Amino acid sequence: MTTVDDGLDLEQVADLLRHRYQQTLEQIATQTAETRDLRQAAHQDTGDMADAGSLISDTAQHDIVTAALSEQAGRLASALQRLQDGSFGTCGRCAQQIPLARLEIMPWATHCVTCQQHAEKLR
Numbered sequence: 001m002t003t004v005d006d007g008l009d010l011e012q013v014a015d016l017l018r019h020r021y022q023q024t025l026e027q028i029a030t031q032t033a034e035t036r037d038l039r040q041a042a043h044q045d046t047g048d049m050a051d052a053g054s055l056i057s058d059t060a061q062h063d064i065v066t067a068a069l070s071e072q073a074g075r076l077a078s079a080l081q082r083l084q085d086g087s088f089g090t091c092g093r094c095a096q097q098i099p100l101a102r103l104e105i106m107p108w109a110t111h112c113v114t115c116q117q118h119a120e121k122l123r
């Protein structure tokens, strides 16, 4: 096993992961509250069709963002799960250590770059 010396250790990446998960949950809460406000505003009769239209598209935009955040939270949660069972940072295909620099950017990565590229080619 080779250690990648890029100034990071697994514990730092784990902290980052927990932090990002918390942040994502907070963003979801904010988005949900804003969407609720927008929906309420959309229900109030403004008598202005253009306004109502933009409120509806704002709401749709919020729904897209919320969905993306939920997906992100799900990936982060499963990464936290892998952190608990000790498989975090290990490639699911070749069992090599995933470089910490990669985990720093994508803490939910389950495969090393080589295996990820291999999987993408198969798609």
Ligand SMILES: [Zn+2]
Pocket: 091, 092, 093, 094, 095, 096, 111, 112, 113, 114, 115, 116
């Ligand atoms: Zn691999």
